[in-house]
Amino acid sequence: MALLIVSCTDDILTGSNAQPTIPLDNKDCYDFGTILSGATSATQRLIIYNENKGTIELESVRLRGGNESAFHINVDGMAGSSFTRPELLHIAKGDSLYILMEVTAPQEQSEREQTLEDFLDIACNGRMTSIRLKATTMDVEQLRNYTLEENTRWDASGHDKQIFGTLTIPEGKTLTIADSTHIYLHDQARFEVYGTLIIDGTSTEQPVQFLGDRTDKMFDNLYYSDMVGQWDGLVFFPSSKGNVIDHALFKGMTSGLQLFQDEAEGNEQQLLLRNSILKNSSVSLIRSTASNMTIENSCLMNSGDALMELNGGTYDIVHCTLANYQFWTSYPEHDLILRNPLYRCDVTNTIIYGAGKAPNIGLDYNPTIGTDSIFHYRFDHCLINANGEDDDDFISVVWAEDPLYVLVDMPNYICDPHLQEESPARRKGKASTLQRLPLDLDGKPRSTSPSIGCYE
Numbered sequence: 001m002a003l004l005i006v007s008c009t010d011d012i013l014t015g016s017n018a019q020p021t022i023p024l025d026n027k028d029c030y031d032f033g034t035i036l037s038g039a040t041s042a043t044q045r046l047i048i049y050n051e052n053k054g055t056i057e058l059e060s061v062r063l064r065g066g067n068e069s070a071f072h073i074n075v076d077g078m079a080g081s082s083f084t085r086p087e088l089l090h091i092a093k094g095d096s097l098y099i100l101m102e103v104t105a106p107q108e109q110s111e112r113e114q115t116l117e118d119f120l121d122i123a124c125n126g127r128m129t130s131i132r133l134k135a136t137t138m139d140v141e142q143l144r145n146y147t148l149e150e151n152t153r154w155d156a157s158g159h160d161k162q163i164f165g166t167l168t169i170p171e172g173k174t175l176t177i178a179d180s181t182h183i184y185l186h187d188q189a190r191f192e193v194y195g196t197l198i199i200d201g202t203s204t205e206q207p208v209q210f211l212g213d214r215t216d217k218m219f220d221n222l223y224y225s226d227m228v229g230q231w232d233g234l235v236f237f238p239s240s241k242g243n244v245i246d247h248a249l250f251k252g253m254t255s256g257l258q259l260f261q262d263e264a265e266g267n268e269q270q271l272l273l274r275n276s277i278l279k280n281s282s283v284s285l286i287r288s289t290a291s292n293m294t295i296e297n298s299c300l301m302n303s304g305d306a307l308m309e310l311n312g313g314t315y316d317i318v319h320c321t322l323a324n325y326q327f328w329t330s331y332p333e334h335d336l337i338l339r340n341p342l343y344r345c346d347v348t349n350t351i352i353y354g355a356g357k358a359p360n361i362g363l364d365y366n367p368t369i370g371t372d373s374i375f376h377y378r379f380d381h382c383l384i385n386a387n388g389e390d391d392d393d394f395i396s397v398v399w400a401e402d403p404l405y406v407l408v409d410m411p412n413y414i415c416d417p418h419l420q421e422e423s424p425a426r427r428k429g430k431a432s433t434l435q436r437l438p439l440d441l442d443g444k445p446r447s448t449s450p451s452i453g454c455y456e
Contacts (some may be wrong), residue, residue, distance in 0.1 A: 030137035058089035105137035185231035201247025245251035302326040324354030336360030340375040349429035359386030381430040425452040
């Protein structure tokens, strides 16, 4: 027995060079990302390896902030803030030690955004390794099945919002959301608009954002907020008129934007969507029934169904990019579907091109409505993934040519639809749109011969 104890003791390396290996991208900092007020982060795992030629024994593992720290650790199954027990911190040659970590954001804080930090101190053989633990906390107001009682304005000087259930804008009421405001939506949360929604963004760099409230990563290269199905969507009912969405980002939805309006021709405009990005939806990003809608300078990317499904109505689509490179399901048959009775659908200087099979446009004439049903559409100076030729409905179209987006990285769920210099969409647009839309989605001036799509 004595010989065994001596042998074990001699096997523990005590030299200052016998140190654990801590594989972090940034060896001095572990970033938990963004945490909403009152929420606890997903549990993160830090693994300490022993790659030495013998056993090592950590002297201590401590949170510098102690029990008052917003961070929490669990070492080898034991919760606490300070660990010094040798049998717990003993790491045999080729073995490892697991440290689980979490952080809880305060329920209330003095600023809209602040940084929490502490240090994880790991002592071994007279040396100290200090890892900075960092989290950004957002102060949000939680709204559960909330109905507006009066005209309301949300802006970045107040709280960002976290929505649970349904947020309802009643008929006759207006919700205005100003630049830089973030709206975090819980699983299945949605907006129901019977009145008017005004998203009054002014900057592409700091848009109004609608995204899921899971702020952690699913994989190292993919945040949950970029995944489809994180929240439901926005529904605009027939009583809703005069909606404006300007400089907004919507992502991670289930049903995208749904619009319903009466069948009568000449309806008051229901929605003006401009300078915005909609991406990553389980079904169509925009599904409209008999609506009157204008879409300008906007990008629609990645959906399980058609990016836009327009079931009758009146539409004006100018300088947009429709690019479907969704990764998680099979590609839809078409990226844009038009169905009668279609009083007017003018599509100008727009790219319709993704990874799905051509043609990307589905013209779905429904004979049950009647052979004389109105079905008017026009594609003018567009780039379309289809083999076709110009006629009265397709004018100066660039047919079946790859627009050469800057980046398409489907395994990492990334598409950058800016145009390469060699793109066949460059400087092929209709010049008469310049007075209406002199700037692209980035706010950059368009050339006198504008490019097709939302980016110059």
